[in-house]
Amino acid sequence: MLPALSLHNLVKVYKNGITALHGIDLEVAQGDFFALLGPNGAGKSTTIGIASSLVNKTSGTVQVFGHDIDTDLAAAKACIGLVPQEFNFNVFEPVVEILVNQAGYYGVPRRLAFERAERYLNQLGLWERRHDQARMLSGGMKRRLMIARALVHEPRLLILDEPTAGVDIEIRHSMWHFLAEINAAGTTIILTTHYLEEAEQLCRNIAIIDHGRIVENTSMRQLLNRLDAQTLVLDLLHPLAASPDLPGFATRRIDDHTLEVEVTRDANINTLFAALSAQDMVVSSLRNKTNRLEELFVRLVGNKGNAT
Template identity: 70%
Template sequence: MNALSVRALTKTYKNGVQALKGIDLEVERGDFFALLGPNGAGKTTLIGIVTSLVTKTGGEARVFGYDIDRELEAAKACIGVVPQELNFNMFESPETIVVNQAGFYGIPRPEARRRAERYLKQLQLWDKRDKAARGLSGGMKRRLMIARALMHEPRLLILDEPTAGVDIEVRRSMWDFLREINRQGTTIILTTHYLEEAETLCRNIAIIDGGRIVERDRMSTLLLRLHTETFVLNASAPLAAAPRLDGYPVRLTDDHTLEVDVSKEQNLNDVFGRLSQLGIQVVSMRNKVNRLEEIFMRLVDKGVAA
């Protein structure tokens, strides 16, 4: 049984905008799944339909086998959602917010208080549990929404841009936390604009554009499709001009920095060997752009061109 099955899902808003044009999607249980797409692609509409915040126009959706048309309560009991926009009462304290949320899912108050302590501590919010939520920092507010979504220990956790506006240190700690939640068995669907985040965390991926799924594959398989990667190399000594490396396009971007395009059939050892022969010592190297970002842009651009 899949955590999420969506068939021929369509949504046309009152203003005539067709946000979803017949989406088919399956997410296996236990997966860490990336749902990517440009702004306005239909990601939030799809999540909205699954969580019942948006009324679908056509098609069907099942959450762990529960049909959202016929067994909506059971389907919703399986889902925890972290929306893109902050949507808690800013005048309430974090502890009140998460304990009440647990109550909406039928968790008795004493158990809700135990879980509140556990999740607020894990997400480093316990010291702020009695303060009004409006006084929390941006990162704390994001973590509060994650804690709130976990209070009923959902089987499917949907995260819509959970790390937007969060500094890198907090983001990394949130990644570790989400990995652990997923390792314990929670299926996670993640939408994000940080493609490094999707590449680091997710095993499977779908790319949505213009209301349609334009790609659906394993992350590793998708990344293998990248034919050429550009590497940025930093030289130990200044260079007067870009060296000639047969078969490798090379550009000198400043006197210490080279950009080298390497295709799948070529290898980096060869590049380093040739540079050594020319007396050029490389002290550091990085990808010019995130690999997933490159594939994403190609797929989305193709969609626009079509």
């Protein structure tokens, strides 16, 4: 089966001489939910821009479902729906018109475009606002509008460049649910995000790009398995006077009711709880100190201050 997106030796040198991509190779399988992560300025948006024809490549090849953008650009474009990082709709246009016009640019007849606009605006909770100018929407609504717009021609590949930036938790979760449904229905999704929890939860495969080079390209499960140890934060029911001695685990007392425990890959949580129970320690809740993907991400790209 042809990959949904195939990049080979992709190079981008901007006019100011900055090389944004140093010959990257990447394949995204059909039906995948793929995370493309990297620090700010790593080359994610340039990669997405080239794939979606908004940025001219310097050299290399790009194929979308087998359509080469050099020889079959229109067919490649027709396969892609793009949700860019910045709002890029006419803020003075009514919501429904933005969708219907976008569908028109893909050759979708007007009546069908209205039907699809109604469906996607309903699914994303914007139907009631369909006659409002886009500038009247909240930030979260604008993000959802861009997703609806990207879907209105029913693309096989949906590319989302930080789709949940600045969106509150409740809406973010509803967007995750929606995207998971779209993916389950067969749409390939490529996602860049600031929220590594989002990538960990949604994506099956991942590439990490840094300084215009792919530094990691694997499945999410394999990547997370590489984590040597994770730090768990335990909330204890009874106060703790000092750090307890738990055989096989490094511990650190944070305060009377909070204990940090480092669990290495060869240890397991059952053993930890057995050790805790043996010392009559009751755990009321448990969480990871940091997101597991975030720990790996920082390790892979070096701690440069900005995640993704």
